[in-house]
Amino acid sequence: MGRDIARLHHVGHVVGDLSSALERYRRLGFLVAPPSYPAMARAEGGEPEPFGAANTHADFADGFLELATPVREGDAVPPDANVVPLTAPPEVLPVIVERIATTSANLAACLDRFEGLHILMFSSPDIDAVATRLTASEVGHGGVNTVRRPVETEAGTVAETVRYLEIDGAGTRPGSVEEGRVGVVADLDGEIQGSRSSEHPNGAIALMEAVLCVADDELTKVVARYERYLGAPVRPDGPAWAFDLDAGRLILVPASRLEELLPGERAAVVPAMVACAVGVRDVFATEDFLRGKGFSLGRTTDGAPFVPSAEALGAAIVFRSV
Template identity: 50%
Template sequence: MGDIEGLHHVGHVVHDMDAAAERYRRLGFAVSPPAYPVLPGEGPCGVANAHVYFLRGFVELVAVIDPGRTPSGARPLPLRVPEERLPGLRAAVRATTGSIAAFLRRFQGLHIAIADTPDIDAVAARLTAAGVAHGGVHAVQRPVETAAGTAMEPARYLEVSAPGLPPGRVPEGRVGFAENAPVEGLRGTDHPNGATGLAGCVLCVADRELPGVRERYGAYFGEPREGRADVTLVAASALGALLPGERPAALPAFVAFTVEVRDITATERLLRAHGVPAARTGAGEVFVPSAAALGAAIVFRQEP
């Protein structure tokens, strides 16, 4: 489908933002300072986010804020709206916090997969025509680290919904689309492990559910193809062949994501030097098991 250009980002929901940032740095990633929202006249609230940026896509680290203990080096992001809109904003923050807390109760790991699109209105129209429920297109601003400092960049997003679940939720977590303009002077994309881009993620499902999930994702993203949203579907019985030793924490669940690197030999050497266990996928690629990466296996692939 021509309205998708790969993965925009994946979201890794964690118990402790400080511990997650430290673990990702040990894995050789550069991690942005976390940020958290502040409502007018109130203290920290909602969830804190930190990012691992690539030239193509990013990984978002997400943790529920403890008002009595914000993450180290975290930046407050004051939310400013007219007084009459404040109740709605509070409700939105509560809903987001509740959703992330529910993901975390399920397991610590990947719960979010968002595809990149140059035309989110076309995506919305296509999904509606296909009978896929969604919450419509929303406009937000997101903090981005640039050479000139932190910039609030406009973005638009859409979340897919499933029957019987809260809006914006499907059984495996949060799936959707995002549209935003390229950011000039993006900082934080130079990673010691040589990572250059987000290449895909893996969704594990019960064997009997595989045909239905395949049909569902076909409606979302179309057939997996190079340059498109690469969500690899795998039956639970086949996960061990794809990622030896891995078992899903729940079903269905996102169990891994893949990043491309400049030099896979150098990446593996860095991981071992940092005491990080590195194994081989069924296809011979390097991966860090989920037990060593806070519930999400990370596959490292030599870039073309």
């Protein structure tokens, strides 16, 4: 039987200034579109208005890197932004509005901690089975939410259905755990996602890893927590612990050993997602590209180049050959 969580869906980089972040990611060699601002009527029959989180993606065939910022009341929508209307059945509209508003508040709280990676979403071929398993394992979550949004494809405008759940931590805001927003999304529609995927100038083609740094004395507890989330075993991996998915992996590293994994890196706070890794076709060409753009490169203990967090808005970005 296959796993009900198969891969990394996306990681989210929460930033204070989305326009500046777009410029930085483009210099890093990622193709990122103008930001999208979701809009939704707060009540049945009302006018859609932007709220929640504005975002954009660096897309791959099976996942993406997200840039996100909370939308605050009165924020001006940039002229190049895409306003994306979301719809939901009337009977669940109040719940969806509440959950999206909560997500925005959680992103604002994330920025109060630090600018960097705060979102970790896994992909599932059967999200309803995940919800059932989490409930049986006494993992709190807000249930499976469903929203629909229009997407432009070569065949015209189609409605994309997004189904997701967010995990609720003990003693944290609803829809969040200590390290940020963690949850599960139903597998991407391959045809729709394929229409978004692009050839990134840095050669990136896949999301491969997320790295979570935790306090040494909390490591055992956090490992056990993610065993329950993922329904998968963990294994030792040098200075860290790894959850291997069908595609991609999650790395947990104690704070005292982070520099063994990523020399020169330190977590501002713990727990925190401190890095992600993307797969590239030609790592040597990627290194040349990044140096040509003025980035300094570190090197992981297993030899992969990475852009330090100080140059990538608070999150180290590792580039691995695939």
